[in-house]
Amino acid sequence: MSGPERIRGEGLSHTYLTRTGETLALSNLDLTVRHGEFCGIVGPSGCGKSTLLAIICGLLQPSEGRILIDGVQLRSPSRRTGILLQKDHLFEWRTVLQNAELGLEIQGTGTAQARRRAKELLKLYGLGGFEDSYPYQLSGGMRQRVALVRTLATDPDILLLDEPFSALDYQTKLILERDVHAIIRRNDKTALLITHDIEEAVSMCDRVIVLSGRPGKVKNVYDIALTGCAERTPISSRDAPEFRGYCKRIWEDLEIEQRSI
């Protein structure tokens, strides 16, 4: 990938302060994600993945270093980025359509226009006919799809995915991985996927960054080059001859980390 840089983190460090002391969560981390790239971040628990995500979202200012989105230093959440979290966090008091419109509503898009866009996307992603349902009436996979539509409705260029598939059953997870991957590719978006799941990272990403245990630092970077699949999807990737090898190497990186905790 050689497109322009979309996300650039320089010397990111973050320390959490409490009454009893301080915890270093991230230490001097550099990161670059280029346009159109699907970049994965894996690491042992407590390696500061969530901290990193909050920083890239602009929800948390790093103690040291800086984060640039399209070359501009980030100080508050950018409209160019959208997030998808582990839980769908649908608002149970809103209907599916009202949930899908949330971002547009906050960003001040006119009601009629927001409604049209949300309806279009819901239909496109297989939720047509459920506009007036409440979240409790939907399955886990459908709920996560609504959350995806909510994020895509504001048309962000960069998607930050924080373990968005980990709460789903295996089959739903594969289908949603495939769909999200296709949506990001088709619409020429840039994605950063944070996950525990090594196979998910290797099957979806062009590049996987392995973080070390606390404090989080870059331990290894793998460019994922898979052969033998005409069109790369998270499902076809799993059949590539190189797939197992990447998973094994990343697993070994992480195992050493887990042992040292």
Add this chain to the structure above:
Amino acid sequence: MSSAASNGFLARGAVSDRHARFLRSIRLRQTQVTVAQLAVLAVFLAVWQLAASWRIIDPFITSQPSAIAEKVLELANDGSLGYHVAVTVIETLIGFGIGTSLGIAIAGLFWWWDFLSDVADPYVVVLNATPKMALGPVFIIWLGATATAVVALAVSISLFVTILSVYSAFRQADPEKLVVVSSFGASKWQQFSKVVFPSAVPTIIATLKVNIGLSLIGAIVGEFLAANAGLGYLIIYGQNIFKMSLVMTSLVILTVIAGVMYYCVNLLERYLLPWRRS
């Protein structure tokens, strides 16, 4: 038509024989419960009436249902029933409205500015624990023996408990939902209006249910102390002239009012919380 349609009103709307049996069994139970509830009331009234007629109990002390019914008609005819009911209901509703809305507004202010809430915390807790009835004489001295003093008492009784419970609900709003709206660039006001307030609506409804009862207590006690109108006044007046039928009549009407008000809040709940699974 199948036999499902001919099974009488208990099976109305059935789509099959099996469904008809199911509907009949649940509706039969509902009917039994309602009949039993009415029977309890009827037996109670009959025993009361007969015991008083046969002088097993003294109707001068206990009154009796027929006397209460007569009294209700008498008060209705001379227009004083509607007047006293209206006074009590209006005082209660104003006290309820002010206490609840002011309480929610202050809770919102505390959420917005947590320094203020930290400073105010011990005062709100102590004021909440203070028996508000004890403030009655204070309000009467400040505001006179007027409806205003009665309303003030009704407000004071619901205000602090509203602040405490609604503020606690505001603080329990899901932080990840706040992350979701913040990622869209939500302002603090949008965080409040899109996440914090809607999350607290179930708690607010529960608070309304408590407050409607509390405000009625406040209004009645206020009328005991100060007023010359309202059901609380009628009760005290009945006590002073030793007319038990007047006291009992006022009590019965008061019970009906409390029931109607509670029912209205329940209707409001169904309207405001359609997303609650039934």
